[in-house]
Amino acid sequence: MIRKFKVSQTSFHISCTFLHKKVSHFVQHHPKNQKGNEAVVFSNKCFYPDVYTCTKTIQSYVRNNRADDALKLFDEMPVRDVVTWNTMIKGCLDCGNVEVAFKLFDEMPERNVVSWTTMVSGLLMRGMMDVAECLFMEMPMKDEAAWNSMIHGYFINGKVEEAVRLFHKMPSRSVISWTSMISGLDQTGKSDEALFLFKHMLLCGVRPTSMTFSSVITACANVKNLHLGREIHGHVVKLGYFSDTYITAPLITFYAHCKDIDSCCKVFNEKAHDSVVVWTSLLSGYGLNCKHEHALEVFSDMFKANVLPNQSSFTSALNSCCELEALDRGKEINGAAVKLGLEADVFVGNSLIVLYTTCGNINDGLSVFKVIAEKNIVSWNSMIVGCAQHGYGTWALILFNQMIRYEVSPDDITFTGLLSACSRSGMLNKGRHIFNFLLNYKSVKVKLEHYACMVDILGRNGRLNEAVELVKNMPMEPNTSLWLALLSACKVHSNLKLAETAAEAIFNIDPNCSAAYTLLSNLYAFAGRWNDVSRIRGVMKNKGIMKEPGLSWVNFKGSRHEFLSGDRSHPMTTEIYEKLEWIREKLKGLGYVPDQMFALHDVEDEQKETSLLYHSERLAICFALICSVEGSTITVMKNLRVCGDCHSVIKLIAKIVEREIVVRDSSRFHHFKDGFCSCCDYW
């Protein structure tokens, strides 16, 4: 009887009768190796197949994450050669068992250049630069592969200069050395230099391989070099590399970066693809070009083509949902991720946090955050920024304390999130504490936006003099955003003198800053200085500076329903205005009197809307009340900040209809419930 056991690419015909006679415990397991073939485990102490077969089995074990079985077989083998030792060392390094790899490397009777290179590469992959460098220095002989390993390792550890130095120092260079350099430079943000080196390589007469072209096309994408990219495209077609997924995917990405979506489709449609990477290239290509509906169509088509999306596909699709504010579709995709076992994936999770928090659903964002198995800095930052957007300052600080306990190092984005959380929650002392912590935290460089946040915190809390002192003493030049934070604070605390100084500083940087003109005009209006109001409006008119019209919208059943102030264009206008009238009566019953200041004096932040009653957000809320399920939370988006009167009215509406109303304005989220708003009237 002949049974056929396939090991790696080779087929073995083993006589089972023969083996059964000599081996007491024969086949225990049949681990699948990468090729899907079967390997056989021999653990008998009397007989072992030849060294070659055992070595292949060790390799299969390692590829199936069964390092312990690999080590057991290795220990039991009566005879090993240098290849067996090297295979076992590589297996230990791949599984992260550096200690055992070192032990084997020390114990092995005879080392060759492969043993040394295996150790060096493995250590470099694990970021152990110093040890790898020492071993590389100690190598008794170095061939080209050894030099190439070290160059690649320097790049993956961000040591660009060292990689370049070694490349020039190495005795001879092959196309692999050149390709390592090109991809390494590209991946460390030096795509221009990568392309320069590619041209130099051609001048040196080195023939590129498909791998070289793959990296070169990616570099062309990163620098948006349409001319060179097209030229390379022509070459790869002539050379027959076109069906190579390592060529197709970067080509699609290249055309997407160059905003040539037609060419993306053309490349994609050349043949049927079963590569998830190629599909994801197209999906993200549409996203890059703001064609998010198309992106989501590609995501659906993947399933129809029996190509299962992976974490990258989900990340791109969820990003498109976020851009479309398509919460319902995002939830469906979340469900698909759960079905595919990607629920705890950090990349998918991070995208979901951003989606949920951006669409007003902070609690779902937090649920996703909790499920992520290995949270990274992006997870923590996304959650902290999400809390900041919703004004959940205390939560943001709790998360910060947790991340410190988990020994995750905060970065500049963490501190921007924390400071804006303090600002939006009115937490003056906590904000000061965080800012001082940042000033003394050596690992993060303090940026302009951190100062802008601190100016905002101080300004909102009426500490205008302190804010001015901070601006005077900061180590960099303030920008318009920072001055606008101060100007806004001047408006809240009616400090016209300082406002004029801030506005002047803004106009020196940006003479057409619409927001500054509007804020200043509103300040003059509050002070009753109508001549100055007219003067500012005159300047704006002469300069052709337009105020952005107030626009609110509701996403309902996959469509976006937009409303301008006093809008009557929506098909449900009659019902909306009836609802509005119903609310007006109810408000009257509660004794509500409109604050005419908001209507008469153009005091709304950026925009005067003709009548308080018909402000865009009120129309959007009425539409949402009519269309949504009774009792459910409704979410409304607005491009400008909610005006003070609308803010008071929405609090009452939430109480009247006994529902939570979430409003995302240009500043933050407001959660209205039971007559209160989560911003505590501080926004």
Add this chain to the structure above:
DNA sequence: GTAGGGTTAG
């Protein structure tokens, strides 16, 4: 026949 070096989407 087995071991070490370069490539794609996010």
